[in-house]
Amino acid sequence: MGEAAAGDAGDVLLEARDVHMYFGKVAALAGVSLEVRRGEIHSVIGPNGAGKTVLMNCINGLYRPQKGDIFFKGMRINELKPYQRAALGISRTFQKVEVFGGMTVLDNIRLGRHIHLQSGILSGALYVGKTAREEIENRQFIEEEIIDLLEIEHIRHKPVGMLPYGLQKRVELGRALALKPELLILDEPLAGLNLEETEDMARFILDVNEDPRWNITCLLVEHDMGVVMDLSHRVLVLNFGIPIMDGTPSEVQRNPDVVRAYLGEEDLYATRR
Amino acid sequence: MSTTFLPCGEYHESYREDHAWWQTRFIKAKMMLLVLILFVGIPLAADSYWLSVCNQIGYTALGALGVQLLIGFCGQITLGHAAFLAVGAYTSTLLILEFPWPTVLMDLGLAYPISIFIAAIAAGIWSVLFGLPSAKVKGFYLILTTMAAQFITVDFVITQYISQIGGRGQAFSLPPGTIRIGPWVIDSDLKVYFMMIVLVILFTALVANLLRTRVGRAWVAIRDNDISAEVMGINIVRYKLLAFFVAGFIGGVAGAFWISNLAAISPEHFPWFWSLWLVGVILIGGVGSLHGVIFGSIFMVVVMELLQMAVLPLATSYPKLLMDFLFIKEAAFGLAICAFMIFEPNGLAYRWWQAKNYFNLWPFSY
Numbered sequence: 001m002g003e004a005a006a007g008d009a010g011d012v013l014l015e016a017r018d019v020h021m022y023f024g025k026v027a028a029l030a031g032v033s034l035e036v037r038r039g040e041i042h043s044v045i046g047p048n049g050a051g052k053t054v055l056m057n058c059i060n061g062l063y064r065p066q067k068g069d070i071f072f073k074g075m076r077i078n079e080l081k082p083y084q085r086a087a088l089g090i091s092r093t094f095q096k097v098e099v100f101g102g103m104t105v106l107d108n109i110r111l112g113r114h115i116h117l118q119s120g121i122l123s124g125a126l127y128v129g130k131t132a133r134e135e136i137e138n139r140q141f142i143e144e145e146i147i148d149l150l151e152i153e154h155i156r157h158k159p160v161g162m163l164p165y166g167l168q169k170r171v172e173l174g175r176a177l178a179l180k181p182e183l184l185i186l187d188e189p190l191a192g193l194n195l196e197e198t199e200d201m202a203r204f205i206l207d208v209n210e211d212p213r214w215n216i217t218c219l220l221v222e223h224d225m226g227v228v229m230d231l232s233h234r235v236l237v238l239n240f241g242i243p244i245m246d247g248t249p250s251e252v253q254r255n256p257d258v259v260r261a262y263l264g265e266e267d268l269y270a271t272r273r
Numbered sequence: 274m275s276t277t278f279l280p281c282g283e284y285h286e287s288y289r290e291d292h293a294w295w296q297t298r299f300i301k302a303k304m305m306l307l308v309l310i311l312f313v314g315i316p317l318a319a320d321s322y323w324l325s326v327c328n329q330i331g332y333t334a335l336g337a338l339g340v341q342l343l344i345g346f347c348g349q350i351t352l353g354h355a356a357f358l359a360v361g362a363y364t365s366t367l368l369i370l371e372f373p374w375p376t377v378l379m380d381l382g383l384a385y386p387i388s389i390f391i392a393a394i395a396a397g398i399w400s401v402l403f404g405l406p407s408a409k410v411k412g413f414y415l416i417l418t419t420m421a422a423q424f425i426t427v428d429f430v431i432t433q434y435i436s437q438i439g440g441r442g443q444a445f446s447l448p449p450g451t452i453r454i455g456p457w458v459i460d461s462d463l464k465v466y467f468m469m470i471v472l473v474i475l476f477t478a479l480v481a482n483l484l485r486t487r488v489g490r491a492w493v494a495i496r497d498n499d500i501s502a503e504v505m506g507i508n509i510v511r512y513k514l515l516a517f518f519v520a521g522f523i524g525g526v527a528g529a530f531w532i533s534n535l536a537a538i539s540p541e542h543f544p545w546f547w548s549l550w551l552v553g554v555i556l557i558g559g560v561g562s563l564h565g566v567i568f569g570s571i572f573m574v575v576v577m578e579l580l581q582m583a584v585l586p587l588a589t590s591y592p593k594l595l596m597d598f599l600f601i602k603e604a605a606f607g608l609a610i611c612a613f614m615i616f617e618p619n620g621l622a623y624r625w626w627q628a629k630n631y632f633n634l635w636p637f638s639y
Contacts, residue, residue, distance in 0.1 A: 060504060062500065062504070081503070081508075082503045083503050083504075083505075083506050083508050083509070086504060086505060091504075092504055094501065098498050098500060098501035099498070099501070100501070101497055101498075102496070102497050102561065107490055110490055111490045111491070111502075111505055112505055114487060114491060117486075117487045118487075119486045121483065121515060121519065124483045125479040125480070125482050125483045126479075127485070131486055135485070136288050136292065139288045139291075143288070175505065176505075
């Protein structure tokens with residue numbers, strides 16, 4: 001990581017080709033194609049039930065599309081399980097926070113480092129030498145890179161289940177970052193946050209996308225049009241599982257189909273601001 | 274409730290200090306004192322009766338440790354843990370009695386220690402076998418599949434087949450002198466006590482270490498949210514089976530240890546009620562806490578002993594009480610669980626945590 005700067009229209013990191021996903025006879029996705037280039041923030045928007053989360057679940061491996069292929073770094077990953085895709089460098093956050101409520105903030109983020117750690121049953125149980133060193137190094141990485149970035153020093157030893165919603169979202173982002181992913185799927189990271197928390201979260205997303213130490217490509221699902229249009233390099237618009245268009249934010253704003261399907265007759269910036 | 278507050282004036286200057294088990298000098302002194310009490314105080318002070326009570330506590334704690342690991346840390350509810358204790362006890366017994374040990378090993382007294390290890394592995398593998406359904410089923414349905422472990426193992430395989438080995442029929446008697454570790458023949462409560470205390474401390478420490486490294490965190494993550502655990506790169510099925518293996522392993526050690534305290538072993542030592550009892554122990558001690566295992570075991574065993582002490586004098590005037598004691602014991606068990614579920618669902622461990630924090634934060638507890 002680190003060679004491709006943000007916005008540099010680099011190689012294709014993730015490609016979804018003609019993805020179909022049916023639940024019974026309901027077509028949640030009907031032929032969606034998506035290309036996410038390295039270093040970009042690529043947003044997916046659409047009205048409720050448009051299939052945005054289904055598409056994320058397909059990319060992430062929680063769902064298996066009936067038709068169509070998903071390529072990550074040029075490799076077909078349709079058959080891989082979610083944990084195998086995580087090892088390839090795909091991480092995500094969820095729309096409804098899915099943190100580990102009984103673990104502390106620190107342990108949640110440590111868990112995100114799972115694929116980068118080595119200790120097993122025996123070495124873990126004995127906790128000597130390499131394992132102890134690994135835990136300390138891991139702790140240092142988390143403290144310096146993630147907790148510092150997300151400004152959650154004050155809650156690091158608190159159980160996540162006891163934190164307010166906004167902080168839980170932040171911890172979830174921290175956990176996703178701990179995996180040091182190449183592709184970060186953000187499923188409505190701003191849902192339910194107040195204005196200040198929204199601004200913080202948007203800043204974190206920009207940080208990890210642009211900071212050369214992270215340089216994470218983001219796939220963002222979001223309803224907050226102001227944020228989507230400001231952050232994204234490209235935007236995919238879905239409606240009832242059908243892709244309407246894929247283009248830059250300004251192209252999307254000008255497209256009459258998009259305006260009709262999603263934004264209504266109102267101005268794009270009507271949702272917030 | 275994983276971390277307690279540091280007392281005023283204590284600071285950590287490195288991550289190593291923050292990761293240490295015993296973080297302050299006071300705690301270190303306290304734990305040393307505890308070790309001293311366990312290894313010197315109790316053996317000197319307790320008579321044979323109280324030593325046997327301690328042994329019962331240790332056996333309960335070793336059994337409950339595996340249950341805690343499965344239920345409290347990995348979220349896999351199990352109601353058949355006695356089966357794995359039985360597998361451990363029977364494997365160890367059969368190895369000692371039937372296996373043609375080379376005389377060298379017999380002379381060195383290694384037969385029993387080796388048999389404990391093999392018994393633990395066997396119980397672990399047996400446990401994985403019954404953990405396989407956990408790949409597909411959760412919650413209620415898993416409870417039923419783990420109950421199957423109990424009935425298949427103890428009531429069917431052991432009672433019907435294993436017990437017939439050597440034409441003995443019911444029980445395997447363990448002649449005096451067969452249980453020995455090195456030069457020591459385990460023949461008194463005191464020796465059993467020392468073996469118990471070493472095993473309990475060892476396995477509590479091993480599990481505690483596991484819980485602060487990669488494997489243990491994966492278990493807790495599966496307990497709290499299995500979908501996001503998988504998304505974070507954890508092979509859920511593998512880690513669930515690992516949890517079953519470790520729980521079975523500890524169960525096997527517990528079973529193999531317990532034969533040192535018995536003159537004979539029979540399937541009645543591992544009834545289904547004992548599986549339920551172990552779950553009760555962690556409910557009372559606190560689900561998801563290693564302190565809970567110890568506190569729960571102490572509470573259950575001591576309360577039952579006290580109950581016995583109360584009933585025995587009464588039995589001279591009401592002889593029926595003696596006959597009904599088993600039912601009284603079970604009723605007390607049920608009552609204790611109900612009371613804890615209603616008044617302290619977090620168990621004794623939570624109270625302990627609160628008490629510690631109270632003293633650490635005193636006098637400014639806000």
